[in-house]
Amino acid sequence: MLRSEPMYLTPSTDHTSIRELTLKLVTLIALVTAHRVQTLSLIQLPHITFSESGATINIALPIKTSRKGCPQPSLFLPFFRDKPELCVATLLQLYIRRTAAHRPPEIDRLFLILQRPFKSASSQTLSRWIKATLKDSGINTKVFRAHSVRHAATSHAKRQGVSIDTIRATAGWSQQSAVFAQFYDRPLSSEGVFSAAVLG
Template sequence: MLASLSGNTKKQYNVTYKLWWQFCLDRNISNFESTVATVISFLTNEFNKGASYGTLNSHSKPKYNYSWDPQLVLNHISSWFPNRNINLEQLTKKLVILLALCTAQRVQTLSLINLNNIYFSDSGAKIFITDLIKTSAPGRDQPLLILPYFKENISICPATALSDYIYVTKHLRNKEDNRLILTFKKPNKPATTQTISRWIKNVLSESGVNISIFSAHSTRHASTSTACASGVCVDNIRKTAGWTKHSESFARFYKLNVINENEFAESILQE
């Protein structure tokens, strides 16, 4: 079970894990197989030691109770076109935000995209992820990212942006590393998860999204919530975002209302 967790996930929950493991060790019980009564005893023990309800419940609480409209971002980046005529910074940020929105994948997954695992067809591009990611586990399928050609509006077409980005960055690449996403400043090294997250937040801010509330990870909330509201079946949403069919993550954390802060005023002005 531990082998299926990424380093960042282990780090995020490390404090809680240590408390639980020590509790089990002191009582000579298994930390992997426990009863409801044991868990209640653990929580009661921590509460009596001074832990607040918020501390004990922190890992299960959704970070957001509403989301932002992806159209804000799409409208903003649509002006960054033609792709091969804009600067590398704009093209890079445009690609990563389209990847984040159209695949609903974690930034970690995007950072691992390898050129050798990208395949184009008449309908678009398929990207296979072969590296270990947060949700990797024995018997679980690795992510397959689907980017269609969006002919209705080529300025925000994800497959076209990907193709153009590969073309523009061809002469910047180090033959020893085939990571797709490069930093736009020399020496143009493969971008880290932290760097890509910062770029996404930059685009969100420029698009009018409140980044004091929403992080780069909120693209998963925005895209899956919008897809659900548009009638996309839940099984398809789960598959695209990398959740199993039994996962409750979408229902608990991602199926949010897409908020329009101007809705009231617009409803009056449109009368």
């Protein structure tokens, strides 16, 4: 059950437009979890819980890699009270609060499209939002796309000293997976460790 904890907001964060808030939240969750956009599109409000340390998001719906005997992803977003402008857990709380009035009662997915009639945002929509955020940040989106965030986050975490086991666990790879070494461990053109390395 969704449980509210005190929010750690900055004045600029609380008055951000819903579009800016949405795009920032999607992009930061993609960065600090290193999960596929498809996984983020499946986040459901009933499976988000808040504690003093952060937000835990359990993915209940099947994802691309779901199979019998394989646990579903569990994402953790720690509170960054020293850097409220980068605190994804706080942004998540604010997003839930700001979208409550527009959310149809039958929709439990976290992300909503930005215009009426409000409905769940697809993974393609989330990809467009991330791409727009990258473009607004001055990144060449002809070269780097939404899936590049997964590459960048995992590679940066490794350079910051995060263990391969932590990277695999955070990004949803099995401990035997060679995917990171083969495809993601390239130079850039415990809970919260991954997020702190990426945002710190």
